[in-house]
Amino acid sequence: MSTSIAPQVLPEKPWRPTFKRVLPDLFGALLTAVSTVLIVAVTPLKGKLGFSLTLIAMALVFSVLISGVRKDKKAAFNSVSTVFVYIAATFVLIPLFSILYEIYSRGVGALTWGIFTKDMSLSSADAPVSEGGLLHAIIGTLYLVAIATIISAPIGLLTALYIVEVKGRAAGLVRFFVQAMSGVPSIVAGLFIYAVWMIGLGNSYNAGAGAAALAILMIPTVARTSEEVLRLIPPDLREAGLALGATQWRTVAMIILPAARSGLITAIILGIARVAGETAPLLLTIGGADAINLNPFSGNSSALPYYVWKNLSLGNPESIERAWAGVMVLMLLVFIFFTLARYFSGKRTGR
Amino acid sequence: MNDVHVSSLADVASNHASKKQPGTAVLGTGLEARGVHAWFGKKHVLEDISLDFFPGTVTALIGPSGCGKSTFIRILNRMHEFIPTAALAGEVLLEGKDIYESGTDVTKIRLRIGMVFQKPNPFPSMTIKENVLSGLRLAQLKVSGEDELLESCLRRAGLWEEVKDRLGEYGGALSGGQQQRLCIARSLAVNPQVLLMDEPCSALDPGSTLRIEETIRELSSTMTIVIVTHNMQQAARVSDYTGFFLSDGGPGRLIESAPTSQIFSNPKEKRTEDYVTGRFG
Ligand SMILES: Nc1ncnc2c1ncn2[C@@H]1O[C@H](COP(=O)(O)OP(=O)(O)O)[C@@H](O)[C@H]1O
Ligand SMILES: [Mg+2]
Numbered sequence: 001m002s003t004s005i006a007p008q009v010l011p012e013k014p015w016r017p018t019f020k021r022v023l024p025d026l027f028g029a030l031l032t033a034v035s036t037v038l039i040v041a042v043t044p045l046k047g048k049l050g051f052s053l054t055l056i057a058m059a060l061v062f063s064v065l066i067s068g069v070r071k072d073k074k075a076a077f078n079s080v081s082t083v084f085v086y087i088a089a090t091f092v093l094i095p096l097f098s099i100l101y102e103i104y105s106r107g108v109g110a111l112t113w114g115i116f117t118k119d120m121s122l123s124s125a126d127a128p129v130s131e132g133g134l135l136h137a138i139i140g141t142l143y144l145v146a147i148a149t150i151i152s153a154p155i156g157l158l159t160a161l162y163i164v165e166v167k168g169r170a171a172g173l174v175r176f177f178v179q180a181m182s183g184v185p186s187i188v189a190g191l192f193i194y195a196v197w198m199i200g201l202g203n204s205y206n207a208g209a210g211a212a213a214l215a216i217l218m219i220p221t222v223a224r225t226s227e228e229v230l231r232l233i234p235p236d237l238r239e240a241g242l243a244l245g246a247t248q249w250r251t252v253a254m255i256i257l258p259a260a261r262s263g264l265i266t267a268i269i270l271g272i273a274r275v276a277g278e279t280a281p282l283l284l285t286i287g288g289a290d291a292i293n294l295n296p297f298s299g300n301s302s303a304l305p306y307y308v309w310k311n312l313s314l315g316n317p318e319s320i321e322r323a324w325a326g327v328m329v330l331m332l333l334v335f336i337f338f339t340l341a342r343y344f345s346g347k348r349t350g351r
Numbered sequence: 352m353n354d355v356h357v358s359s360l361a362d363v364a365s366n367h368a369s370k371k372q373p374g375t376a377v378l379g380t381g382l383e384a385r386g387v388h389a390w391f392g393k394k395h396v397l398e399d400i401s402l403d404f405f406p407g408t409v410t411a412l413i414g415p416s417g418c419g420k421s422t423f424i425r426i427l428n429r430m431h432e433f434i435p436t437a438a439l440a441g442e443v444l445l446e447g448k449d450i451y452e453s454g455t456d457v458t459k460i461r462l463r464i465g466m467v468f469q470k471p472n473p474f475p476s477m478t479i480k481e482n483v484l485s486g487l488r489l490a491q492l493k494v495s496g497e498d499e500l501l502e503s504c505l506r507r508a509g510l511w512e513e514v515k516d517r518l519g520e521y522g523g524a525l526s527g528g529q530q531q532r533l534c535i536a537r538s539l540a541v542n543p544q545v546l547l548m549d550e551p552c553s554a555l556d557p558g559s560t561l562r563i564e565e566t567i568r569e570l571s572s573t574m575t576i577v578i579v580t581h582n583m584q585q586a587a588r589v590s591d592y593t594g595f596f597l598s599d600g601g602p603g604r605l606i607e608s609a610p611t612s613q614i615f616s617n618p619k620e621k622r623t624e625d626y627v628t629g630r631f632g
Contacts, residue, residue, distance in 0.1 A: 167435075234472070236468055236470060236472040237472055237474065237475075239430060239433070239468065239472075240468065240472045240474070240534070240537075241474075241485075241489055242430065242433065242461065243428065243430060243461055243465065243466040243468075243538075244461065244462070244465070244485065244486040244489050244490065244537070244538070244541060245458045245459065245460075245461040245462035245486065245489065245490040245541060246458065246486075246489030246490055247458055250489050250490075250491070251489065254485070254488060254489055255474050255476070255485075255489075258474075258476030258477075259474070259475050259476050261476065
């Protein structure tokens with residue numbers, strides 16, 4: 001046992017910014033804000049445009065000055081690009097947040113517990129928003145997304161496997177058609193199902209037909225994204241599997257797919273994001289309904305985008321408010337789904 | 352490698368002075384390449400290679416980059432055919448039977464002739480334990496006593512002591528040298544007769560390299576090992592036989608093959624001597 005008294009060393013994170021280190025930046029931000037307010041107050045520069053232009057100019061001036069004084073010329077130039085990166089990021093975020101804000105402020109009024117538990121079968125379109133609800137549309141959208149995913153996830157994945165792993169004779173051709181398919185306008189997908197499945201084969205409106213139209217749009221997204229994901233798997237993993245005496249099929253199932261798992265789940269999520277808000281194909285295929293329909297393969301059905309479209313076109317203030325609530329619920333639904341999928345895809349991955 | 356003397360390498364090579372002679376071990380009749388040629392598209396990269404690998408011995412393949420060592424070693428367990436432009440002539444006999452004969456079950460061949468790659472490549476979605484046993488699952492083999500097999504493979508690969516308490520962690524969490532030993536353990540689990548190693552230490556530090564060399568020496572008593580290496584000392588330290596490959600711009604040829612001590616002490620060919628003494632390559 002050694003008795004020497006070593007000075008106790010505590011773990012630190014020296015790369016973390018401390019208050020003292022961000023002080024000059026805070027000072028710069030403060031100077032920028034104050035000078036912008038002053039300039040806008042005393043000069044003819046007015047309005048949102050004048051304010052943001054002044055803000056950008058002041059941010060540039062002060063960041064260059066501060067980094068030039070604290071460090072050197074190189075740091076001053078560097079800070080110019082930093083400011084531009086932040087400005088660009090802001091310009092991307094502004095529309096996003098203003099859309100989110102708009103949806104929230106218009107939809108939150110109609111967002112009551114009731115809309116999640118009731119449908120519109122007992123309420124007329126101009127009834128107050130506290131009556132009725134959009135449960136039927138939520139159920140319709142869940143059915144549509146679920147069935148479209150059940151159809152297109154395996155087809156999209158197998159297509160990608162054919163292109164990347166099997167490298168079959170027709171791989172180039174298949175790839176070309178998948179790319180062409182991803183350019184198909186959504187209304188055309190709806191028309192196709194309408195013409196073939198409904199007029200041609202004499203079927204009537206239902207959620208299954210709508211899901212088939214959505215699947216046409218979803219397959220190319222899933223296939224192309226999965227293809228990119230599979231190409232990122234290092235080739236030596238394939239060789240290692242084959243060198244252990246595995247067949248190609250076992251190698252794909254036990255090594256390639258597990259290694260690509262979270263990427264493949266992302267591919268499916270992107271496919272769902274592509275179709276969850278689609279309206280046009282549904283107008284031709286699901287028929288619309290005001291009541292809950294629990295059978296996706298028989299009878300008219302509704303969906304959130306359909307509900308939004310219908311209520312907007314009705315045009316009275318109550319239904320427009322319902323439409324905004326529908327938009328908000330649709331976004332919440334997609335968000336919840338993404339979060340769940342991210343959680344499950346991240347649960348078990350190596351490295 | 353300029354500071355290397357022929358004599359010092361010869362000393363190293365004769366140090367473990369292999370008493371093994373061709374055909375003395377009773378482990379089967381080994382692996383033989385007969386008149387092997389290889390092409391990629393129209394490019395002829397290997398010409399008329401005939402080389403025997405004796406059971407229970409280590410054979411090192413040496414030669415400058417691009418002379419076809421990797422191509423040759425991949426021909427020995429039928430990995431060559433995965434390259435779309437690849438073509439082949441000649442025979443590779445395992446226990447007297449051509450592995451390229453039509454009707455041969457390729458996956459069975461690869462179970463009997465395992466391979467370790469240059470870059471450690473444990474399966475990222477599997478734990479250490481799953482990695483070692485992955486060959487069984489991949490080839491759908493049943494064994495009784497998986498835990499004993501797991502331990503014995505990791506012991507033979509010289510990794511057991513380091514990982515016995517963390518078998519449930521992912522293979523990617525190990526150091527490079529440990530990952531490579533994990534890959535060796537993974538190859539051992541399906542009990543191959545022959546183990547092919549293509550520059551298994553070139554991505555590793557000297558300490559890990561020594562560990563793997565020890566592992567190779569220990570494994571060689573029970574199997575046939577073929578190792579490609581750029582490191583002359585490594586060839587001298589671990590191998591019983593050495594084959595020297597060279598390409599003069601055209602296809603690669605086997606210039607000389609002999610017991611390792613002879614290659615490093617008195618090679619027949621001037622070019623072999625020039626290469627092992629570091630005068631080129
Ligand atoms: N996949 C491939 N396609 C075309 N040529 C290849 C391929 N792999 C290797 N070659 C060529 O074959 C020759 C031998 O390569 P290789 O066997 O990798 O040599 P070594 O392992 O001895 O460095 C080289 O000229 C190389 O360019
Ligand atoms: Mg090589």
